[in-house]
Amino acid sequence: MAEAVIAGDNAAETRxxxxxxxxxxxxxxxxxxxxFAERGIDASLEEIARRAGVGIGTLYxxxxxxxxxxxxxxxxxxxxxxxxxxxxxxxxxxDVALEEWMRRFVDYIATKRGLATSLRILxxxxxxxxxxxxxxxxxxxRQLVEAAVxxxxxxxxxxxxxxxxxxxGIYSAPDTPEWRDRSRRLVKLLMDGLRFGxxxxxxx
Amino acid sequence: MAEAVIAGDNAAETRxxxxxxxxxxxxxxxxxxxxFAERGIDASLEEIARRAGVGIGTLYxxxxxxxxxxxxxxxxxxxxxxxxxxxxxxxxxxDVALEEWMRRFVDYIATKRGLATSLRILxxxxxxxxxxxxxxxxxxxRQLVEAAVxxxxxxxxxxxxxxxxxxxGIYSAPDTPEWRDRSRRLVKLLMDGLRFGxxxxxxx
DNA sequence: GTAATAAACGGAGGCACCTCCGCTTTAAGT
DNA sequence: ACTTAAAGCGGAGGTGCCTCCGTTTATTAC
Numbered sequence: 001m002a003e004a005v006i007a008g009d010n011a012a013e014t015r016x017x018x019x020x021x022x023x024x025x026x027x028x029x030x031x032x033x034x035x036f037a038e039r040g041i042d043a044s045l046e047e048i049a050r051r052a053g054v055g056i057g058t059l060y061x062x063x064x065x066x067x068x069x070x071x072x073x074x075x076x077x078x079x080x081x082x083x084x085x086x087x088x089x090x091x092x093x094x095d096v097a098l099e100e101w102m103r104r105f106v107d108y109i110a111t112k113r114g115l116a117t118s119l120r121i122l123x124x125x126x127x128x129x130x131x132x133x134x135x136x137x138x139x140x141x142r143q144l145v146e147a148a149v150x151x152x153x154x155x156x157x158x159x160x161x162x163x164x165x166x167x168x169g170i171y172s173a174p175d176t177p178e179w180r181d182r183s184r185r186l187v188k189l190l191m192d193g194l195r196f197g198x199x200x201x202x203x204x
Numbered sequence: 205m206a207e208a209v210i211a212g213d214n215a216a217e218t219r220x221x222x223x224x225x226x227x228x229x230x231x232x233x234x235x236x237x238x239x240f241a242e243r244g245i246d247a248s249l250e251e252i253a254r255r256a257g258v259g260i261g262t263l264y265x266x267x268x269x270x271x272x273x274x275x276x277x278x279x280x281x282x283x284x285x286x287x288x289x290x291x292x293x294x295x296x297x298x299d300v301a302l303e304e305w306m307r308r309f310v311d312y313i314a315t316k317r318g319l320a321t322s323l324r325i326l327x328x329x330x331x332x333x334x335x336x337x338x339x340x341x342x343x344x345x346r347q348l349v350e351a352a353v354x355x356x357x358x359x360x361x362x363x364x365x366x367x368x369x370x371x372x373g374i375y376s377a378p379d380t381p382e383w384r385d386r387s388r389r390l391v392k393l394l395m396d397g398l399r400f401g402x403x404x405x406x407x408x
Numbered sequence: 409g410t411a412a413t414a415a416a417c418g419g420a421g422g423c424a425c426c427t428c429c430g431c432t433t434t435a436a437g438t
Numbered sequence: 439a440c441t442t443a444a445a446g447c448g449g450a451g452g453t454g455c456c457t458c459c460g461t462t463t464a465t466t467a468c
């Protein structure tokens with residue numbers, strides 16, 4: 001059934017898209033991200049095409065199934081989240097950077113509930129997706145945590161995997177309306193714990 | 205999402221259906237079994253309704269989702285398969301009965317590939333389905349195996365769970381076109397093995 | 409037998425999916 | 439600049455999903 005293989009990412013491996021095609025493709029991904037966020041993962045593909053100002057045929061040419069589109073959007077957002085780690089680290093005190101990043105992580109996860117279902121089909125054929133992305137995420141987190149530990153803005157006896165583990169609670173207890181608030185409180189709580197006993201920078 | 209609870213089976217617990225409603229319901233299940241067998245699990249519900257001579261609304265009233273309909277068909281067929289065990293035992297030598305039943309089991313499984321996907325949603329809400337049915341199946345098998353052992357038509361040092369285990373290979377290696385033939389050969393092979401060394405009836 | 413009423417029917421209609429193919433645009437060659 | 443073939447576009451159209459509600463029918467009470 002799922003015949004077409006999903007290219008890891010369509011870089012220069014294959015002849016580059018024609019300019020108009022590339023434009024449409026980018027537009028579609030951007031609009032799809034917005035529409036998925038707004039209407040949920042089951043949003044109408046025809047609406048996405050309409051809002052992107054292209055025909056439905058164009059959407060299907062670029063993304064033969066809903067899952068293909070979802071995957072690209074997902075990757076793009078993980079990318080943005082991870083890129084934000086660097087920027088935050090550059091522009092804020094290290095503990096604030098960490099806190100803000102975790103806040104965004106929560107927001108990000110918030111929109112992704114139910115995405116698992118939609119990706120299950122892809123996961124059978126493309127099992128690198130999760131290892132790819134979860135690798136990127138934990139790498140971003142590690143960067144922030146290590147910087148904060150080194151700067152002495154959070155305690156020195158924790159590492160990134162501890163924090164990731166602590167955030168793990170976010171995945172459980174799904175989908176009540178208060179989920180988001182509860183998760184934000186979790187982040188605050190976690191940050192308080194991390195700041196407590198700080199001031200012993202690992203490297204002065 | 206899946207709000208409606210699925211009644212275990214709609215026996216006399218609740219006020220009986222009106223005669224015409226019952227008629228339509230039975231018709232729908234019967235036709236659905238045929239259409240699913242013929243066109244696969246994704247067959248059009250509108251076709252089922254059409255062939256059953258009822259409106260699509262009627263189908264949806266009786267079976268609010270595709271999965272509800274699939275489940276009822278599935279249960280009905282398991283039922284039939286298990287009932288066949290008794291009839292076969294009555295009408296054939298015990299080893300022949302066992303062989304024939306396993307042949308039917310293969311045919312049954314053959315039609316059920318991909319059904320798992322369709323039932324996954326139900327399984328979250330209705331996890332008794334599988335334990336119910338797999339219990340019934342292994343019970344039917346046990347009846348046949350024990351009879352054959354007792355009659356001395358198959359060897360005495362195996363029991364039903366051995367046979368079930370041997371049949372387990374059927375589930376794997378999915379969906380090649382030769383699947384069915386290969387499975388039949390497996391059954392033959394298994395029967396040869398079972399007949400070999402027979403003649404030592406457990407009870408004279 | 410008849411009337412009243414609750415149950416059931418059925419299909420139109422609105423929306424979404426996805427394919428197919430004639431038309432348009434790009435870009436490569438001259 | 440012009441030609442041309444390949445790439446891309448887009449939307450009509452056929453099908454399926456599911457809901458809603460006016461109509462029909464079985465059942466119950468008399």
